[in-house]
Amino acid sequence: MTTPVAAHRPLIHHTGFWYFPVAFVARLPFAMMTVGVLALVVAMRGSVALGGLTSAAVGLGVVVAGPVLGDLADRFGQRRVLVPVGVANGILLAIFPLVVANAGADALLLSAAAAIGLTGPQTAAMSRSRVMALIGDRVDPARRERTFSRAMAYESAADETAFVIGPFVVGVLAALIAPWAPIAGAAVLSFVFVTAFALHPTGRAVPERSARAAMAPFRELVHPRMLVLVAAVFGVGLFFGSTLTSLTAFMEAQGAPEAGALLYGVMGVGSAVLALAVAALPVRFSLRWRLVAFSIVLTASAGAYTVGGSVATVTTVLCLMGIGVGPSLVTLFSLAGNRAPRGRTASTMTILASALTLAQALSSAVTGAVAESVSVQTAMLFPAVAALLVLAMAALNASAAPRWDAVTTAADTGVAAAHAAPGSTPSSR
The missing domain is CATH 1.20.1250.20 (MFS general substrate transporter like domains)
Structure with missing residues (x-):
């Protein structure tokens, strides 16, 4: 039960200082993978058209998997969903340069790209869900509306900043190291920061499995x-x-x-x-x-x-x-x-x-x-x-x-x- 003392404390007290930096960096793999896949395919296969199709396959995978991952997180908790998804996404990103280097059928390339999209970690959506739950459960009712407005403003600004920084990082790594470097970097970020986000104590803020009876249809x-x-x-x-x-x-x-x-x-x-x-x-x-x-x-x-x-x-x-x-x-x-x-x-x-x-x-x-x-x-x-x-x-x-x-x-x-x-x-x- 929320205590009066805890209710009057700011949101940062309930999230912990490191939550927002970790949640922000955990957004970057999602922001980097579409552009990184496009740049890598164009550089190694020499086809803009194929690169566009591959990038679209990533986007299609994200769209198909997004609502499913959200429903699973609502039912079973974010940790049980994000940990395996983050690991799978990191593995698929890590091996993608090898798939591109293999001059095999384009169908394999497109399938690998779609798999990356299907395992794309929905960190931004999960972060909003956690913050909303914390505000509803632990913030003083008199301060909830203003805190909610500020939190949603930050979350949207973080999304936009990530989608500005992500392509920039892709360009820098590709120019300074090699076309495969952005994908490798996204894989490392997915392994480390998505997993750290998944295991952060704020993950307990979302309803437990026993609360599913109250879930709306x-x-x-x-x-x-x-x-x-x-x-x-x-x-x-x-x-x-x-x-x-x-x-x-x-x-x-x-x-x-x-x-x-x-x-x-x-x-x-x-x-x-x-x-x-x-x-x-x-x-x-x-x-x-x-x-x-x-x-x-x-x-x-x-x-x-x-x-x-x-x-x-x-x-x-x-x-x-x-x-x-x-x-x-x-x-x-x-x-x-x-x-x-x-x-x-x-x-x-x-x-x-x-x-x-x-x-x-x-x-x-x-x-x-x-x-x-x-x-x-x-x-x-x-x-x-x-x-x-x-x-x-x-x-x-x-x-x-x-x-x-x-x-x-x-x-x-x-x-x-x-x-x-x-x-x-x-x-x-």
């Missing part, structure tokens, strides 16, 4: 109140993938293709900073209206991006896009955390993460094909289309959220009363 995950958030996150993923690919094509037309990732980093870093700043917003600025406001900023700046122009103009617009996309992503995950069906927190977070990954992969492939076969200007329209999807889902959510959340709160109150037991605390909505 799977159909709650496909309720419209959840699907609208999945669709919005999918739109954010489309935005990320189309922006990176179209920006790369734009800079290639300027004669500096290597600068595309650097400029994308400008947006990513700004987005991460603004994501953290969301925690400072007043509570009366509700999540549903935050999503509308930030998606409007995103759509307007993405519209300006379609005009293109000079490198300086595009850089300025990218900064504005970061103002919209980072806070939008934080708000979406915060809404998902509030609405996560009973006992399905990890499932909810992995579904959203999988939607983000799938959208990035699809939009990267489509945008790249359009940039090459049609024009760069046409490809630069895609981020605006993605932003419009986010805005549409934000508007739908704003109109229906009062009804959806009222029903959810009433249902959870009834269940909490029926299942209340010593040591359990109803989650704050």
